[in-house]
Amino acid sequence: MPLQIRSASEADHAFLEDMTFEAIFVRPDTEPFGREVLDDPSIRHYFAEFGRRPGDTGLVAFDGDRPVGAAWVRRFSAEHPGYGWVDEHTPELTIALAPSHRNLGLGAQLLTALFKALAEQGVVQLCLSVDDLSPARALYRRLGFVEVAEEGTAVTMLRQLP
Numbered sequence: 001m002p003l004q005i006r007s008a009s010e011a012d013h014a015f016l017e018d019m020t021f022e023a024i025f026v027r028p029d030t031e032p033f034g035r036e037v038l039d040d041p042s043i044r045h046y047f048a049e050f051g052r053r054p055g056d057t058g059l060v061a062f063d064g065d066r067p068v069g070a071a072w073v074r075r076f077s078a079e080h081p082g083y084g085w086v087d088e089h090t091p092e093l094t095i096a097l098a099p100s101h102r103n104l105g106l107g108a109q110l111l112t113a114l115f116k117a118l119a120e121q122g123v124v125q126l127c128l129s130v131d132d133l134s135p136a137r138a139l140y141r142r143l144g145f146v147e148v149a150e151e152g153t154a155v156t157m158l159r160q161l162p
Helices: 010-023 035-039 105-122 136-142
Strands: 004-007 059-061 066-074 094-096 125-131 146-151 154-160
Touching: 004 105, 010 035, 010 059, 010 066, 010 094, 059 105, 066 105, 094 105, 105 136, 125 136, 136 154
Parallel strands: 094 125
Antiparallel strands: 004 059, 059 066, 066 094, 125 154, 146 154
């Protein structure tokens, strides 16, 4: 299924907030989170004021005129790291698709487009955090991410860009 993809902007704040919620993996033995988890500063900094910080880059995918997914990166500091933080120069990836658009190859399509956009900006690598049970882990491996750290159930992965 081909997507229409455009750059994310400050105007996409509410959708990126929704996609951040969708990106939170819920382990099978855990109760689902309520939306109040988005108020946690360690989660909120993934989407808050997107587009206002240097290095904020993202894409939003549409099925017709309806947004169905997003992939974006932000740089974090050592004082306020992301879950997959590697260093202050390496942007951290967040990606999510609406449940109705998962497992159709759209995540790979969206990520490939984001990799190209980031490489054109001179970004040399990006990182992410994924739960060790998340099915997305296989996608990340397939797209060239390698595991560089593991803490509890969280796996930090890194991908070099051409």
